[in-house]
Amino acid sequence: MLITLEGLDGSGKTTAWRALRDRYPAAVFTREPTDSWYGEAVLRSVDDDDADPLAELFLYMADHADHLSRVIRPALADGSTVVSDRYSDSRIAYQAATLADSTLADPFEYVRSIHGPISRPPDATLYLDVDPETAAERSGRTNKFERVDHLRAVRAGYERLIDEHPDRFVRIDATRPQATVLDDVTAVVDRLLD
Ligand SMILES: Nc1ncnc2c1ncn2[C@@H]1O[C@H](COP(=O)(O)OP(=O)(O)OP(=O)(O)O)[C@@H](O)[C@H]1O
Numbered sequence: 001m002l003i004t005l006e007g008l009d010g011s012g013k014t015t016a017w018r019a020l021r022d023r024y025p026a027a028v029f030t031r032e033p034t035d036s037w038y039g040e041a042v043l044r045s046v047d048d049d050d051a052d053p054l055a056e057l058f059l060y061m062a063d064h065a066d067h068l069s070r071v072i073r074p075a076l077a078d079g080s081t082v083v084s085d086r087y088s089d090s091r092i093a094y095q096a097a098t099l100a101d102s103t104l105a106d107p108f109e110y111v112r113s114i115h116g117p118i119s120r121p122p123d124a125t126l127y128l129d130v131d132p133e134t135a136a137e138r139s140g141r142t143n144k145f146e147r148v149d150h151l152r153a154v155r156a157g158y159e160r161l162i163d164e165h166p167d168r169f170v171r172i173d174a175t176r177p178q179a180t181v182l183d184d185v186t187a188v189v190d191r192l193l194d
């Protein structure tokens with residue numbers, strides 16, 4: 001089973017991912033951007049305010065393709081549970097926002113469409129829901145994606161994904177205290193793996 005954690009910057013995904021790693025030591029824990037050289041190239045682009053959004057999308061896609069072949073597919077073929085901190089929905093929500101002013105007629109559909117033939121959809125996605133103001137505050141506004149107006153557009157993309165896949169997404173109110181959020185996260189994953 002492939003479980004993904006999604007949400008705005010600072011929503012608490014990595015905190016939840018670490019709690020799940022302690023609780024399920026036999027599962028495979030991974031993330032996007034990955035720690036490969038493709039992931040390093042992505043981070044260089046994230047730190048470049050002038051990066052071309054389409055070029056950046058394809059860096060993320062290269063990292064995703066490598067992640068699929070090197071980590072995700074082998075782990076699933078072994079029968080392991082895989083938990084990924086960010087995955088394809090991050091691309092659809094974030095790059096649809098960065099490409100909003102591009103020549104693409106419908107960036108959301110375009111980014112989704114390029115995943116179709118190559119990706120492996122998640123079985124379940126925990127969406128840690130915070131408002132853009134809380135997200136920007138918690139993340140410390142350290143990169144170009146952590147600005148309130150951008151996060152508002154990203155959140156709209158996530159809402160569209162949730163509307164389209166109500167059975168896959170589990171929304172968790174992540175504005176509550178950390179312990180309460182983690183209780184909900186572990187209860188959801190316990191139920192999924194039961
Ligand atoms: N429920 C919560 N209430 C208050 N603060 C929280 C909560 N969850 C996480 N935090 C804090 O918010 C900050 C960001 O958390 P975390 O790194 O887990 O978020 P993230 O979604 O992985 O962020 P990013 O996408 O930017 O990597 C950390 O300082 C963390 O301790």
Ligand SMILES: Cc1cn([C@H]2C[C@H](O)[C@@H](COP(=O)(O)O)O2)c(=O)[nH]c1=O
Pocket residue numbers: 009032033046060086087088090091092094095143145146
């Ligand atoms: C996977 C992925 C990530 N992003 C953005 C979101 C963050 O601002 C940065 C780095 O991710 P992190 O979880 O905060 O370390 O990258 C994105 O725009 N598109 C993606 O596919």
